[in-house]
Amino acid sequence: MTNPTDPSYFKTRTVEEWKASRRDTPEDVEEAKKLLLLIKDGADVFKTIRKNPLPNRGNISKYTLVLAYHQMVAAGELQEDPELLAKIRMKPSRTLSGVTTVTVLTAPWPCPGNCIFCPTDERMPKSYLPDEPGAARAFQNHFDPYLQVSSRIQSYEAVGHPTDKIELLILGGSWTSYPWDYQQHFIQRCFDAMNECESENLQQAQHINETASHRNVGLVVETRPDLLDAETLRKLRVLGVTKLQLGIQSMNDEILQLNRRSLTVKEALERVALARAAGFKIVLHWMPNLLGATPESDREDFKHFWQAPEEGYGYCPDELKIYPTQLLQGTDLYQEWERGNYEPYDMDTLVHLLADIKPTIQPYCRVNRVIRDIPSHHVVAGNTRSSLRMDIQELMKANGTACRCIRCREIRGQKVQPEDLVLNDFRYHAAYADEHFLQYVTENDKLAGYLRLSIPDHPENAPIDELKDCALIREVHIYGQSLPVGAEQSGAAQHIGLGSTLIEEACRIAGEMGFPRIAVIAAIGTRRYYESRGFERGEYYLIRKLK
Numbered sequence: 198m199t200n201p202t203d204p205s206y207f208k209t210r211t212v213e214e215w216k217a218s219r220r221d222t223p224e225d226v227e228e229a230k231k232l233l234l235l236i237k238d239g240a241d242v243f244k245t246i247r248k249n250p251l252p253n254r255g256n257i258s259k260y261t262l263v264l265a266y267h268q269m270v271a272a273g274e275l276q277e278d279p280e281l282l283a284k285i286r287m288k289p290s291r292t293l294s295g296v297t298t299v300t301v302l303t304a305p306w307p308c309p310g311n312c313i314f315c316p317t318d319e320r321m322p323k324s325y326l327p328d329e330p331g332a333a334r335a336f337q338n339h340f341d342p343y344l345q346v347s348s349r350i351q352s353y354e355a356v357g358h359p360t361d362k363i364e365l366l367i368l369g370g371s372w373t374s375y376p377w378d379y380q381q382h383f384i385q386r387c388f389d390a391m392n393e394c395e396s397e398n399l400q401q402a403q404h405i406n407e408t409a410s411h412r413n414v415g416l417v418v419e420t421r422p423d424l425l426d427a428e429t430l431r432k433l434r435v436l437g438v439t440k441l442q443l444g445i446q447s448m449n450d451e452i453l454q455l456n457r458r459s460l461t462v463k464e465a466l467e468r469v470a471l472a473r474a475a476g477f478k479i480v481l482h483w484m485p486n487l488l489g490a491t492p493e494s495d496r497e498d499f500k501h502f503w504q505a506p507e508e509g510y511g512y513c514p515d516e517l518k519i520y521p522t523q524l525l526q527g528t529d530l531y532q533e534w535e536r537g538n539y540e541p542y543d544m545d546t547l548v549h550l551l552a553d554i555k556p557t558i559q560p561y562c563r564v565n566r567v568i569r570d571i572p573s574h575h576v577v578a579g580n581t582r583s584s585l586r587m588d589i590q591e592l593m594k595a596n597g598t599a600c601r602c603i604r605c606r607e608i609r610g611q612k613v614q615p616e617d618l619v620l621n622d623f624r625y626h627a628a629y630a631d632e633h634f635l636q637y638v639t640e641n642d643k644l645a646g647y648l649r650l651s652i653p654d655h656p657e658n659a660p661i662d663e664l665k666d667c668a669l670i671r672e673v674h675i676y677g678q679s680l681p682v683g684a685e686q687s688g689a690a691q692h693i694g695l696g697s698t699l700i701e702e703a704c705r706i707a708g709e710m711g712f713p714r715i716a717v718i719a720a721i722g723t724r725r726y727y728e729s730r731g732f733e734r735g736e737y738y739l740i741r742k743l744k
């Protein structure tokens with residue numbers, strides 16, 4: 198196995214080499230201007246690009262078309278034409294949530310865990326297979342963080358997407374089990390790529406990013422709950438992490454044990470609560486169809502996510518990834534299947550199970566996935582259908598039910614005006630905290646923006662000293678096409694001051710409850726946004742005094 202802590206592992210291209218590889222020479226832009234006029238007159242975008250290749254250089258990218266558009270508008274050769282701009286962009290749904298996600302993988306590294314369903318491929322970080330989409334890209338880039346981030350940003354730009362607000366999603370085994378030096382270096386190089394310049398250390402890279410053109414507005418790592426303690430959470434804040442993906446998999450101790458998960462339900466809940474008390478947003482992974490589970494036990498299990506602390510739970514995840522167990526060769530689960538101890542659910546059973554549990558998801562939670570992108574040839578038996586999500590939707594429709602999760606209520610590209618929106622406060626009790634999900638919704642319950650305010654039951658026990666008397670803002674999210682900073686688009690939700698109003702409302706609630714201060718877990722690229730709204734820099738958070 199390669200040693201990712203060896204500095205030679207980072208096979209990095211210089212910024213100059215990187216820029217030189219981009220296909221936006223002045224000649225290309227001139228060609229693109231001609232094509233743009235054809236498209237404006239009604240020609241099909243793809244056909245026009247295909248029929249007019251650049252001499253020896255392949256097709257003109259959409260990035261170059263968008264660049265040509267902006268140059269022509271600036272020179273007065275073309276009137277602003279949002280429809281034309283929309284046409285020359287591709288896959289707009291990827292950024293409709295307001296932020297562009299860049300996914301990168303860490304280098305191969307063993308995980309201290311021993312879960313029976315987890316695949317091992319020594320070319321990959323534990324639990325990943327080399328031909329999963331994100332993993333294949335990481336492999337091509339030698340797991341180099343700089344190359345992975347740069348190439349992803351470039352591909353987004355090539356299809357004309359704004360890349361000024363980036364959520365960085367770092368996948369691969371258990372992040373907090375990597376050496377601390379590796380963690381710092383990896384993040385520094387991700388920031389260097391967003392900043393398009395080299396830095397001397399992590400702090401400098403973060404400082405540069407506050408005003409960079411690709412600003413980091415969220416940083417996510419995945420790890421196991423049992424690897425979290427107060428000191429680890431503090432270090433994650435040093436790195437600028439704002440969101441944690443944690444594998445829960447099941448809330449049944451017997452099933453956890455059978456699948457060789459290393460901690461109990463109670464322990465996992467305590468760690469999740471600790472992460473919440475440090476202000477992190479929490480994404481939990483859940484796996485139906487583990488060894489020992491039945492469709493009935495999975496239905497029961499799923500209920501525990503939303504049960505209150507008084508009932509012995511209080512996980513209340515902000516986001517969920519549902520990964521039905523997939524039977525992969527080489528895993529210990531495969532041996533159990535060979536011995537006749539395990540049977541994957543058939544498709545029908547799985548679709549019915551998921552269609553039954555989805556309507557029970559609470560409106561403050563976002564379901565990001567209901568299947569993992571494992572290429573079907575790895576799956577020995579059981580679910581391989583990639584249309585699972587649609588099958589579930591259809592069944593729910595036939596049952597007359599619906600999912601009320603954040604993802605299903607996002608406003609997407611719809612235009613809204615402030616007077617169309619109402620602000621409501623959805624309250625729930627999670628372990629050791631009273632949560633206020635402040636949401637702006639339309640009369641049809643479409644979600645235009647929200648804020649997560651956490652009121653700790655015992656602020657004096659906060660895992661990080663700075664938070665000892667603070668209420669916490671864990672997330673502010675406003676929807677709308679991810680516009681370049683400062684750009685105007687009438688009616689787009691991000692630009693009608695929803696964020697500020699939500700923050701003021703959170704401060705009012707916390708103030709009335711007697712909290713002297715409120716803290717926000719700010720991503721590096723949003724620090725200045727909060728400073729301009731009355732927050733001051735603390736050591737790890739931004740903090741505002743309350744009257």
Ligand code: SF4
Pocket residue numbers: 308309310311312315316323324370371421444
């Ligand atoms: S903790 Fe995660 S990465 Fe480690 S063995 Fe278990 S499932 Fe795999």
Ligand SMILES: [Zn+2]
Pocket residue numbers: 564600601602603604605
């Ligand atoms: Zn949903």
